Amino acid sequence: MNKLDFLKELTVYLQDLSSQEQEEIIQDFEEHFEMGRAEGKTDEEIVRSLGSPQQIANELQSTQQFEKVQVNHSEQSHLRRTGIIIGLFFFNLIIVLGPSVGIAGIILAAWVTAFSFVAQLLIAGVQWIIHPESFYLFELFTSITFAGSGLFIFIAANYITNAFIRLFSKYIGFNVRLAKGESHS
Amino acid sequence: MNAQFKKGVLELCVLVLLDKQDFYGYELIKRITNKIEISEGSVYTVLRRILKQGYCTTYLKESTEGPSRKYYHLTDEGKGYLLELKEAYENFTRGVDSLMKEESNE
Structure with missing residues (x-):
């Protein structure tokens, strides 16, 4: 193999690189051949000590590919992020929004129920004061029972509300992280 | 020898x-x-790599014999990188040396 063969083969293997890059590399090797010849070496000798063009091209491309992969990665992640944001929007709109509103409604209902159960004891008390003649002890006990269960519902509602808020803020955080393109925290 | 190591x-x-x-x-x-002993072409690949990473710069200089030559000059970043690499290499060879000594003592 002489200089021309070597450079031709190298060029073939360097097709993926930019033309400027290729030119610079070929120039380096042309310079190398010139100097070797000036020292009285034959092309064959120079080619032999350079190593195979394929090997050289592989080494050059592994540097190059590293850069390319990084660029592609950032482009891809940008595209992917847009996709994720659109996906999240529709997922939240269609699948998450309905049940969330439903759960929030149930929780609100629990609070209202708890409040009215406790409040009716006051109404019973007021009735006792205003119309003591139509007051039955049975009614008072029923009222107290309701008020007691109202207190229990308060406790349960409070617990559920806290859990729901915690879950909800976690879910919001998860959405934000996804949209920002960060993987798991 | 392992290609990556070389x-x-x-x-x-x-x-x-x-x-x-x-x-x-x-x-x-x-x-x-x-x-x-190395394949000489690899030196050019190393030169291109460190050039890209900003560890060296090049300039052309006329020579009395033949075409002008492309000279490579180490940058400050290159010097810093060399220090790192040197230290890693010295640690590595020290480790290998001590392992070989242990072997021969046994």
């Missing part, structure tokens, strides 16, 4: 030489092949 050591050799003075490719290769 590549790393070759990079170290190139940086060490460039730290002393500016070289053009051919001269650099001769200096290295005087001491260790």
Whole structure:
């Protein structure tokens, strides 16, 4: 193999690189051949000590590919992020929004129920004061029972509300992280 | 020898030489092949790599014989990188040396 063969083969293997890059590399090797010849070496000798063009091209491309992969990665992640944001929007709109509103409604209902159960004891008390003649002890006990269960519902509602808020803020955080393109925290 | 390992050591050799003075490719290769056996083409791949990473710069200089030569000059970043690489290499060889001594003592 002489200089021309070597450079031709190298060029073939360097097709993926930019033309400027290729030119610079070929120039380096042309310079190398010139100097070797000036020292009285034959092309064959120079080619032999350079190593195979394929090997050289592989080494050059592994540097190059590293850069390319990084660029592609950032482009891809940008595209992917847009996709994720659109996906999240529709997922939240269609699948998450309905049940969330439903759960929030149930929780609100629990609070209202708890409040009215406790409040009716006051109404019973007021009735006792205003119309003591139509007051039955049975009614008072029923009222107290309701008020007691109202207190229990308060406790349960409070617990559920806290859990729901915690879950909800976690879910919001998860959405934000996804949209920002960060993987798991 | 492991190709990856050889590549790393070759990079170290190139940086060490460039730290002393500016070289053009051919001269650099001769200096290295005087001491260790390598395929000369790899030196150019190392040079391109460190050039891309900003560890060296190039300039052309006329020569009395033949075409102008492309000289490689180590940058400050290159010097910093060389220090890192040197330290890693010294630690590595020290470790290997002590392992070999242990072996022979047994």
